[in-house]
Amino acid sequence: MFTGIIEEVGTVKAVKRSGTSSFIEIQAKKVLEDVHLGDSIAVNGVCLTVTHFGGGVFRADVMNETLSRSSLGSLTSGSPVNLERAMAAGGRFGGHIVSGHIDGTGTVSDIKNDGIAVWYTIAAPRELLRYIVEKGSIAIDGISLTVAKVTDTSFSVSIIPHTAAQTILGTKKTGDTVNLENDIIGKYVEKLMKPSEPQKSESGITMDFLMKNGF
Template structure:
């Protein structure tokens, strides 16, 4: 589990795509301080498993499914990426519950300044917008952010200078693709409510029919 608080921006040093052994190597510092094989590190919001690490870098295998369904497939050598280690027991919970299993992608369609803040508008699918609510949480490239506005086709967030400078969001341009993960609590609540809805008993009973002359 992650919290959406980015620890550092790493740099992709190598990425290999093939039918059977795709992997990504990333230069980093902070997330390597206590790294072990098998650890989880979120890369632009995608949970990856460390399969090798050395001085100043780590490697993670990447399934073709992950490359095709996230923005990781567009990364190249030299690309900056947001990095976060899995949350340690007893650690501060600064963001919201982030699983590292993205729901899909969105496209940056507008960026505008508002005093010290910067507004980003993201266009995405109805399936993702279904779970996005104003003042709720969303993870954009692994960054825990508060939704400021929602429309039928997009949502907007407003970020402070610290977020822009400490993550890759500040480098995004209109037309760029970002990874999106909805608040998992909303998805669980919807899932839990479905059996109850399916078991609703009809208001038409034998007594009702008898009282109404049937």
């Protein structure tokens, strides 16, 4: 589990793709202070497992599914990336519940200054927007942010200078792709409210029958 509070910005040293086998190497400092093989580190919001580390660099295997469904597939040597270690038991919960499992990607459609703040508007598919609510939480490239506005085609967030300076969001330009993870609570609520198969009644009385007859 992660909280969406970025610990540092790392730098991609190498991305190796060979058939169905791929891995990424990232130069970092803070997240390697107590690293162990098998640890989880979120890279731009994507939970990856450390398979090798040393010399200020860690390596993680990346499945083709992850490359195709996130922005990691567009990373090259020199790309900056947001990094966060998995939350330690008893640690401070600074953001919101972030699983590191990306729901999809969005596109930066507008950036504008508003005093000290900067507004980012993200165009996203309808299947992701259904879970995004005003004043709710969203993880953009692993950053826990508060949704300020939602429309039928996009949503907007307003960030402070600290967030822009300490994450890669401040380097984004119009047209750039970002990873999105919706608030996990909404997805679980929807699943629980919509059973996969309607329950059948031996008496023939169903919920649909009761609703149609005023119950």
